[in-house]
Structure formats: structure tokens, C-alpha cells
Amino acid sequence: MRKLITILILLTFTTGIKAQEIDAKALVKRSNDLILGVSSFSKMTMTIQRPEWSRKVSMQSWSHGTEFYMIYITSPARDKGQVFLKRDRDMWNWVPSINRTIKIPPSMMMQSWMGSDFTNDDLVRANSIVTDYTHKIIGEESIEGFDCYVIELIPLEDAPVVWGKIILWISKDEAFGLKSEFYDDFMELSSTQYASEVKDFGDRKLPSLFRMVKADKPNQLTQLKIDHQEFNVSKIKESFFTQQNMKRLRPQK
Numbered sequence: 001m002r003k004l005i006t007i008l009i010l011l012t013f014t015t016g017i018k019a020q021e022i023d024a025k026a027l028v029k030r031s032n033d034l035i036l037g038v039s040s041f042s043k044m045t046m047t048i049q050r051p052e053w054s055r056k057v058s059m060q061s062w063s064h065g066t067e068f069y070m071i072y073i074t075s076p077a078r079d080k081g082q083v084f085l086k087r088d089r090d091m092w093n094w095v096p097s098i099n100r101t102i103k104i105p106p107s108m109m110m111q112s113w114m115g116s117d118f119t120n121d122d123l124v125r126a127n128s129i130v131t132d133y134t135h136k137i138i139g140e141e142s143i144e145g146f147d148c149y150v151i152e153l154i155p156l157e158d159a160p161v162v163w164g165k166i167i168l169w170i171s172k173d174e175a176f177g178l179k180s181e182f183y184d185d186f187m188e189l190s191s192t193q194y195a196s197e198v199k200d201f202g203d204r205k206l207p208s209l210f211r212m213v214k215a216d217k218p219n220q221l222t223q224l225k226i227d228h229q230e231f232n233v234s235k236i237k238e239s240f241f242t243q244q245n246m247k248r249l250r251p252q253k
Contacts (some may be wrong), residue, residue, distance in 0.1 A: 092246065
């Protein structure tokens with residue numbers, strides 16, 4: 001009888017662990033789907049703050065699922081017209097001033113995007129956090145008045161990712177992310193993203209302000225403000241996201 005009870009306890013414990021892992025991954029996927037929708041269109045303003053200076057970059061973006069993403073820079077004048085295209089894990093940059101499309105290689109994914117504290121990898125990892133990592137709930141914490149699950153992401157063996165670990169704070173009821181920590185291969189904290197100012201965007205509530213802070217440069221930050229966002233835009237198709245369309249793209253009013 002004692003042996004039977006032990007076996008039942010072990011089975012219950014194992015099942016509980018598996019259920020937790022499934023729930024954690026499902027929550028990460030739900031959060032990921034929430035910020036993307038089937039498709040989306042956004043207008044955003046990025047402010048790069050340094051001790052000696054600051055500058056703003058305005059942009060518009062289009063997305064379809066987790067695999068397709070396009071960004072058009074609308075200001076400042078020196079950057080206006082630049083376009084960034086993401087298809088699956090590949091990324092290109094159209095630079096009108098030199099009339100060239102540049103493929104961004106894997107070796108440049110950790111480099112700064114537009115001189116900010118965001119990296120090129122930040123633009124292409126949307127689906128990666130669901131498919132390339134294991135997911136485990138490691139705690140609970142309240143952020144910005146929202147009760148959150150704290151979820152640890154560890155990369156799968158041989159996964160084509162740049163982070164050694166990611167920790168996410170995802171609100172329990174709403175499923176949007178409010179904080180993200182990114183660790184390098186040595187498990188040292190590299191950067192932290194904070195989300196705030198939750199607003200209504202059509203049929204969903206989401207944070208509208210994101211701040212990225214590098215662990216080794218706490219006196220600087222990049223702030224991304226979502227000024228306008230639409231979801232499930234029927235006219236945005238996969239065929240929109242091509243290198244040819246990068247050159248023809250114009251901003252929406």
C-alpha cells in the first residue's frame with residue numbers, strides 16, 4: 001500500500017510539472033498572439049535618450065502573423081524612407097539614399113537598431129519565444145497594479161537564438177507582457193524591457209509605452225510609444241511583405 005501511495009504521489013507531481021509547462025507555454029503564446037493579431041498596422045515614436053543628447057524616430061509598421069513584419073521610417077529627414085523587412089528569421093534594410101537593399105546577416109542581429117537600445121534581434125524574435133524555448137512558471141509578482149506570472153524561458157538545444165535565458169512577467173488575466181529580462185550565454189543580465197500605460201486598441205487592451213534599458217548602461221534608455229494601432233486588418237496579406245514592395249512603400253495618413 002505504501003508503495004502504491006508513493007507511485008501515485010510521483011505521478012501527481014510529474015503531471016503537475018507537465019501541466020505547468022503547458023500552461024506557461026500557452027500563456028506566452030497567448031501574449032504573443034495578443035500583441036500581433038492576425039495582422040496589424042501601427043504608428044510609433046521611438047525616443048533615444050543619452051546623457052548628452054536625445055533624438056526621436058517616427059515610424060509606421062505592418063505585420064502579418066509572427067513571420068512577416070515591415071517598418072517604414074517617417075522621420076527624421078535623414079532616415080526617412082528607410083524600410084526594414086522581416087520574413088521568418090530573415091531581415092533586410094532598404095536604404096533609399098544609396099538605392100540598395102541590404103541583407104542583415106546573423107552576425108549583426110545583436111547590433112543596435114537605428115542607434116537605439118533595441119537590437120535587430122528584437123524585431124525578428126516574435127515567434128521564437130514560443131517555439132525555441134522551454135517555458136516554466138517560476139513565481140508571481142504584481143507590476144503596474146497587474147498580477148503577473150513570472151515565466152522563465154530557456155533555449156532548446158541548438159535553437160538559433162542569441163539569449164541564454166529570458167524571464168517574462170505576463171499579466172494573469174489580460175495576458176500582456178509588462179516586463180522582460182534578457183540574459184546572455186553566461187547568464188548575466190543584458191537588458192530589461194518595461195511596459196506601461198495600458199490603453200484600448202480596438203478590441204484589446206495593451207501597454208502603449210515600452211522602455212529598454214541596458215544593464216551596463218543604466219544612464220541611457222530607449223522609449224517606444226505606440227501612438228496608433230489597428231488589429232486584424234484584412235488588406236494586409238503575406239504578399240505585401242516583399243523586397244520589391246520595400247521600394248514602393250509609402251506611409252499611411
